[in-house]
Every structure is written in structure tokens, then in C-alpha cells.
Amino acid sequence: MISLIKDFFSKFLKDLFKKKKHLRMGLYGPPNGGKTTLANRICKDWLGEEMGAVSSIAHETREIQIKEQINIKSKGKELTFNLIDTPGIATKIDYEEFMKVGMVEKKAKERAKEATKGVIDAIKWLDDMDIVIIVLDSTLDPYSQVNITIIGNLQAREIPVLIVANKIDLKKANIKRIEAAFPQYDVVGISAKYGKNADEFYEALFVLAG
Amino acid sequence: MVTLSIVPYTEIEGLSSLGRIRKLLNIAKEDKIVLLQGRLRKEEEAELIKVTMEEINSEFKGIELAVINPLETKGEAGISKIRNDMISMLLGDRHGLTVVGPASIVKSIRKDPHKIELLTKDSRQHHKKRKR
Known part of the structure; x- marks a missing residue:
């Protein structure tokens, strides 16, 4: 009983x-x-x-980056949020892969070390999110365990999720494959690089934020 | 040569979350591919990735991970949904299969909800790399 009351007040204060x-x-x-x-x-x-x-080389973002107070407006609605860009989550990081794209060994090892820290931070930050946008490359197979693990963890934490099928400007893009893999979530196809379908994405943000 | 280590669910059942993760990761770090009967919890999967990242160095490059849960069928309804919910309730995390392989041996694991395809690296290439 005491723990129930405690939980209620902690949720209320939160x-x-x-x-x-x-x-x-x-x-x-x-x-x-x-x-x-x-x-x-x-x-x-x-x-x-x-x-x-x-960058086209993986793990360019190796630290959490935050942009505060972004205010977006659409059709008389307004939404203010802090945007948190997280390092890409992976299960393996091989410094030799960075050397293959021309990085010297010392730099490659540094990048790999920073990238591992970045993944750890990204996972730690999961608990602090109010809403999450999952950004997937629509030219790739969406059934990767990393994608499933991230989405499963957000589901367990009851954090609202929107899936963005990015890179729709590319020939191999396949939004339907992502929709089929995660039928319980809204999927918006965009090209973040060229701004294609950006309006549809912002509309979906309003829906996500409730 | 690839070594498979089959772990029955009973071996991890009584362990703490960290204990389960440690067990799987220790086997993978011995250059063996783990086939676990059953699944880790979602939070444990994320924790496994976190612990893996903490242990990456020039020798250990990480893991490939795949979890198959036959009860997660898309768009199921009616009797089949009730049946799967019942199985899930009775068996819990015991149902399904988890594959954990060291990234130095497993090139990639392709999966869809019902099938896992595991591709290993060329053994000669692997030997060459390890000799350096």
C-alpha cells in the first residue's frame, strides 16, 4: 500500500x-x-x-547533441521541444572499418572508442525521452536486431514513437518494407537531405506529441 | 571452424539480468556462437549492447545479435492471437531463440520474424587477421 502511494506521488511529481x-x-x-x-x-x-x-563514414555523431526550444508551427498549431540527436546504435564497432576509408590507425581507434561511448550514452538517454523519432535508411533491410531492440525498449517504456523512412530520394528506397516490419507504428517517408515530404513529417510530429 | 554453444533456458533462468548478459557475452568472447533457447527481456537486450560497447577493444570488435520470437506474428487476430497469448503467458521468455555471435566470426545475421540466416566471415581471412 505504501509503495502504491509512493508510486502515485512520484508519478504525479514527475x-x-x-x-x-x-x-x-x-x-x-x-x-x-x-x-x-x-x-x-x-x-x-x-x-x-x-x-x-x-558524413558518409559511420559514427560521425559520437556525442549526444541537444538543440533547445525549437518551436514549430503548422495550421494554427504550435509545438515546442528540445531536440536530442543521439549517436547511432550498433552492436559492433571495428576501428579497421574506418581505416578502410582512409583513416590512420590512431584516428580510427579514437573514433571507435568515442563511438562505443556514444552508443552507451544513447541507450542511457532512452529513459529521458518524451517522444522518439526512429530514423531508418529506407534503402536497407529494416529487420535488424538493433532496430527491433530500440523499438522494443521504447515500447516497454511507453514512449511514443514515429518511424521516419529516410533517403526516399534514392532509387532503392522502400517505405513499404519498413511499414511491413513495424505495422504498429506510423511511418513517414522523407528525404531529410532535400526536404522532400518535410511538411508531412512535421504534421506527424503534432500527432505524435498529442 | 565455427563452434556453436547451445545454452538451454534453464541455464540462465535463475540468473540476474547482468548474470544472463555476462554468460552470453563470455561465451561470445571465446569466439563461439551462442544459441540460446528463449529470449532476453527487451531491457536486457539493450543492456547487452551497452556492456558489449564497454568491452570493445582491438581484439573484441563486438557482437552480432538476433532474436526470434515466433509469437510476434504480424496482424494476427482471433483464435490465433488468443492461442499465442496463452503460450506466451505459459512459457514467457522461454519461447523463441537468441543468437549471439562474435563480430570477428559472424559477418551478419539476416532475419525476418520467422527465420534467421547467419553469415560467417571467410575463415582464412579471420585467421589472417588474428595472426597479425
Whole structure:
């Protein structure tokens, strides 16, 4: 009984505290899905500035990046949130893969070490999110265990999720495959790089935030 | 040569979350592919990734992971849903299969909800790499 009362007050205080702060919106997904490109798209569209560097080499984002107080407006509605761009989650990181794209051994090892820390931080931050956008590369097979584990963990924490099928500007893009893999979630196809379908994405954000 | 280590669910049943993760990871770090009867909890899967990242170094490059849960059938309804819910209630995490392989041996694991395909690296390449 005492624990029930404790739980009630802790939830009540947490909710009260949450309401005073802005919504925390996390960008999650495997490496190279386009999380930072999407973060840059959002920041460029609504703040007029970019958020972070992007690269074709995996694990470019190795630290949590936060942009506070992004205010988006659409059809008379308004939404303010703190955007949290997280490092790509992976189950393996091999410094030799970075050397294959021309990085010297010392740099490659440093990058791998930072990338492992980034994955740990991204997982730790899961508990702090109010809503999450999963950013997937729509040209790749969505049935990877990393995707399933991230989504399963968000589901267990009852965090609302929107799936973004990114890179729809590419020929191999297949949104239907992502929709079939995760039928219980809304999927929005976009090209974060070129801004294709950005309006549809922002509309979906309003729905997600409730 | 690839070594498979089959772990029955009873071997991890009584362990704490960290104990389960440790057991699977220790086997994978011995360059063996683990076939676990049953599944880890979702939170344990995330924890397994976290612990793996903490232990990555120039020798250990991480893992490949795949979990198959035959009860997670898309769009099921009616009697089949009730039947699966009942099995799930009775068997819990005992149902399904988990594969954990060291990234130095397992190139990739392709999966759909009902099937796992495990691709290993060329053994000669692996030997070459380990000799260095």
C-alpha cells in the first residue's frame, strides 16, 4: 500500500515537472540512417541554423547533441521541444572499418572508442525521452536486431514513437518494407537531405506529441 | 571452424539480468556462437549492447545479435492471437531463440520474424587477421 502511494506521488511529481519543461524529442536509430541530417533539416527549417556535422563514414555523431526550444508551427498549431540527436546504435564497432576509408590507425581507434561511448550514452538517454523519432535508411533491410531492440525498449517504456523512412530520394528506397516490419507504428517517408515530404513529417510530429 | 554453444533456458533462468548478459557475452568472447533457447527481456537486450560497447577493444570488435520470437506474428487476430497469448503467458521468455555471435566470426545475421540466416566471415581471412 505504501509503495502504491509512493508510486502515485512520484508519478504525479514527475508529470508536474515534465509539464513545466519542454518536450524532449530524441532521434534514434542505427548509424548512417540520417539522424543528424534530419536534425539539421529541422533546425534549418525552424531556427535557420544547422545542428551538427554529417558524413558518409559511420559514427560521425559520437556525442549526444541537444538543440533547445525549437518551436514549430503548422495550421494554427504550435509545438515546442528540445531536440536530442543521439549517436547511432550498433552492436559492433571495428576501428579497421574506418581505416578502410582512409583513416590512420590512431584516428580510427579514437573514433571507435568515442563511438562505443556514444552508443552507451544513447541507450542511457532512452529513459529521458518524451517522444522518439526512429530514423531508418529506407534503402536497407529494416529487420535488424538493433532496430527491433530500440523499438522494443521504447515500447516497454511507453514512449511514443514515429518511424521516419529516410533517403526516399534514392532509387532503392522502400517505405513499404519498413511499414511491413513495424505495422504498429506510423511511418513517414522523407528525404531529410532535400526536404522532400518535410511538411508531412512535421504534421506527424503534432500527432505524435498529442 | 565455427563452434556453436547451445545454452538451454534453464541455464540462465535463475540468473540476474547482468548474470544472463555476462554468460552470453563470455561465451561470445571465446569466439563461439551462442544459441540460446528463449529470449532476453527487451531491457536486457539493450543492456547487452551497452556492456558489449564497454568491452570493445582491438581484439573484441563486438557482437552480432538476433532474436526470434515466433509469437510476434504480424496482424494476427482471433483464435490465433488468443492461442499465442496463452503460450506466451505459459512459457514467457522461454519461447523463441537468441543468437549471439562474435563480430570477428559472424559477418551478419539476416532475419525476418520467422527465420534467421547467419553469415560467417571467410575463415582464412579471420585467421589472417588474428595472426597479425
